[in-house]
Amino acid sequence: MTSRPKPEEVPYDPKIERTLCICLRAARQIRAEIEEMAEPRTMMDYAKPTLTEAASSIVRPAIAANNFEIKPAIIQMIQNTVQFCGMAHEDPNSHIANFLEICDTFKHNGVSDDAVRLRLFSFSLKDKAKVWLNSLPAGSIATWDEMASRFLS
Template structure:
């Protein structure tokens, strides 16, 4: 029976990565700041200047560039840029 299943697999079946037992590569960075909060005005600024809808005429690279540019405005002691990026995305959604 196992031999029959092996014979029915296509080349694309072998090229597909196995996802069983894998973990996310996104790890939340540690934040040493006591109070870390993104203000609603910052989130609104992100939504207005870095919104990406996936339309055919939109450039995803430009979207990422705009997002990083806006996030670079915000600096908080004890909070890394990566933590600000992740918090911006999770708060935004």
């Protein structure tokens, strides 16, 4: 807790009203400049998530193939068979092995295994595990090896 300054420590200002007016005028000018720079926002604007807040921790590798598509059936298969929740009784090594088993069942020309695995991995997580993935810094995972080592640790 801060203490009040002693009277002898406060500098004496013989023109205190003038100093106050100067400070208030400067504060109003700064506030006006800030308001000019910013667009007016409504309360709804403050409640909406922005794109920067939704940045993924996974950097998805570029894909050379023009016709690459992950079929919804693959996503459903992953969600129905290899979901990892982050519970104490779940084995992360087993999860990775089962996940890779599904990912290795299909190949696309011009698409690396890393690209497929990184795109699909988030679908294999839910609950605590999904929260963990979303809590990582944006763009912090660029390869499958990074993802696997981070997940296992």
